[in-house]
Amino acid sequence: MDNNLHKYNIKHILIAVVIWEVIFWALLGSFYYYIADKEVLRFENQFFLWGLVIIPLLVMGYFVVLQWKNKTLSQLAPNKLLRYLTTPVSEVKSFFKFFLLRNGLALLIIALANPQYGKSKNKMVAEGIEILIALDISNSMHAMDLDPSRDRLTVAKMSIDRLLHNLHGDKIGILVFAGDAFLQVPLTQDYRAVRMFLQSITPEMMTNQGTSISLAIDKCIENFDMENGVNKAIIVMSDGEDHEGEAEEKAAAAKELGIIVSTVGMGTTNETPIPEYKNGKVIGLKKDYAGNTVFTKLNEDMLRGIANAGGGRYTKAEGNFVNMEELLETIKRLEKTEMESDLYSDFEDQYHWFLALGLILLIGEFFITESRSGVVHKLQDYEI
Missing domain, CATH: 1.20.120 (Four Helix Bundle (Hemerythrin (Met), subunit A))
Incomplete structure (x- = not known):
């Protein structure tokens, strides 16, 4: 043997x-x-x-x-x-x-x-527009200058959740960005699915850090069907610390295509440190290569310029609340188009x-x- x-x-x-x-x-x-x-x-x-x-x-x-x-x-x-x-x-x-x-x-x-399977498929015709939210998930969105108990990203996600309650018949999607950008939630009328995916968004999803609002607007335009005749809007939620530039030019280009670009400022104009996380726990403050503490603050001029170039509105987070009424009024003035979509109203475990x-x-x-x-x-x- x-x-x-x-x-x-x-x-x-x-x-x-x-x-x-x-x-x-x-x-x-x-x-x-x-x-x-x-x-x-x-x-x-x-x-x-x-x-x-x-x-x-x-x-x-x-x-x-x-x-x-x-x-x-x-x-x-x-x-x-x-x-x-x-x-x-x-x-x-x-x-x-x-x-x-x-x-x-x-x-x-x-x-x-x-895993769930949609067993009840219905055709739904509704009047609405298409909205893509470009959500900044760069490390600076960990800053807690808006609310001592919540970082900027958490406040932004809460605001998106409230926004969903005021939409009826509109399609909405979420694109996340930092140094890169990708579509997290495709355009849909299933607001429940949007809420589900929204909860899983964190800065750790993006390995390429930085902030490129211009790339985010570009990616939003790419994910719209420009041939369907439906009016479209982009909402950029960010602290405005754009490291790439050209954001206003991209917003103006979107406006020429008939896409309204609005912005939401997430943060305060006071410099604030950025918490450093490891395994979901704060281990200190973020530092640069020289060992100096990194600070972040809201760049309102940048975000106002993007909204002006995109024909939309700029609004700012105050505490843990974002008053998006004026922004929504701008969006609601867009002519709504009849949209037919498949709706799975009943999911089976x-x-x-x-x-x-x-x-x-x-x-x-x-x-x-x-x-x-x-x-x-x-x-x-x-x-x-």
């Missing part, structure tokens, strides 16, 4: 695990990207998907345990004696046992996020499928041993 059969061939197992990890994350990423544009599918508790970070940790822990087992066997006895002291192990069964455990946990996490399959996999893992036996034993003796 080959004495190596009493130890784990970590190289072979590693190849199998890496192949599966690539397949799993590619499938999950493709599915998530697909449902981002589909109102028929959604996760009710999207926050729980962050629990999937456990999976890479589990993979690393698995290989640490395998190495520890091999090291322990080497210390137990010389290879020639292992055949008399231990049972041969099957790397195929070891991988399959881990496969069931890893995927069972992944399915339980997905079940916690509660699908978590039970993932929960059941996850439990089946975990129970199956419990009954599988790693000892070599039967067909698996014979298959493993062949070298491919």
